[in-house]
Amino acid sequence: MNEELYPSIFSQFKGEEGELITILLRVQEAIGYISQEAVKRISQFLKISENQIYGVASFFSRFRFDEPGKISIKVCMGTACHVHGGSLLADAVGWDLGITYGQATPDKRFDFQRANCLGSCTLAPVVQINDKIQGRVLVTELKETMKHREEF
Ligand code: FES
CATH class of the missing domain: 3.40.30.10 (Glutaredoxin)
Incomplete structure (x- = not known):
């Protein structure tokens, strides 16, 4: 995993809970899915629980949690x-x-x-x-x- 990815994405945000969906979209654009690592990093950045993130993300069918095939x-x-x-x-x-x-x-x-x-x-x-x-x-x-x- 590119160590610069998350700092690079997060640098475009203030760290507010309302930015969650946009951050999830950026992560999925970058790596193709919402990985466990992504949820953990977003949780730390936004200071919200991982369960909250899964709860919001799973509401939208466009987010996927498994790595896509090549x-x-x-x-x-x-x-x-x-x-x-x-x-x-x-x-x-x-x-x-x-x-x-x-x-x-x-x-x-x-x-x-x-x-x-x-x-x-x-x-x-x-x-x-x-x-x-x-x-x-x-x-x-x-x-x-x-x-x-x-x-x-
Ligand atoms: S390409 Fe438009 S419905 Fe399939």
Whole structure:
């Protein structure tokens, strides 16, 4: 862990309890999740309990507490994608990786998330693997792609 990370983030704040959400957002931007170490450091900085921090952070679905996988697979479940079979794609990815959305594989290689809209609705259904958007994805194509996932 970069020892400069937390001092660098905290230097932008006054140390007031009302800054908690913004600090959590900065931490998650920086390391991809809210680690136990982060909660401990924030607790010391804001002088509030770790339980309070978990209580607030767990209220918002955007915060995650487990380390994300290195290869990100997002299946869009926005309205356009849902109507065009997004949930079938999500089932295929989940089945293949043996996890459900919101999780990483135990080896932290793959991260599986669902998205509300990936901004490419005309290409529905859409899957994003790392930075690459794939549109009009068929379940059979996705299964084929997942067979070669070690090459991602
Ligand atoms: S709803 Fe899927 S890209 Fe917009």
